[in-house]
Ligand SMILES: [Fe+2]
C-alpha cells in the first residue's frame with residue numbers, strides 16, 4: 001500500500017474511533033460500492049487531482065472533508081417521505097452530522113456543504129471544495145458504470161445461447 005493511501009486510511013480510522021464513521025460501511029453508495037469505500041476513493045482522487053493540477057491545498061483538510069462529504073448516515077436507496085430529496089439535501093445533513101461528531105475547520109465545512117455543486121446552487125469557496133466536487137463526480141460515474149456490472153447487464157440482454165455464458 002502506498003504511503004498516501006495509508007495516510008488516508010489512518011485519517012478514516014481516526015474518524016471511526018471518535019465518531020459514527022464506521023456506519024458508512026453499512027450503506028451502499030453507487031452500484032456495489034459502500035459509502036465508506038466511496039469516500040476513501042474520493043479522498044484519494046481529490047488528492048491525486050491536486051497533485052496533477054498543481055493546486056496548493058491543505059492536504060489534511062482536503063482528505064478529511066472528502067472522507068466526510070457523504071456523512072449523511074442513512075440508506076438513500078430506501079424511500080422516506082419525511083426526508084427531503086437526497087441529492088439536494090444530503091450535503092447539509094452530512095455537515096450537521098459531521099459538526100455533531102467532529103471539530104471541523106472552514107475548509108472541511110466548505111468541502112462537505114458544497115460538494116454537490118452545481119446541483120446545489122452555491123459553488124465551493126475553496127480549492128479543496130472544487131477538487132472534491134470534481135473527484136466525487138469522477139468516482140460516481142466510475143462506480144455507477146462499473147465495467148463488470150455493465151458487462152453483466154449486456155450479457156443479460158443477449159438472446160439465450162448467443163453469449164455462451166451461463167446467465
Ligand atoms: Fe454526496
Ligand SMILES: [Fe+2]
Nearest residue numbers: 038069070136
Ligand atoms: Fe459522494
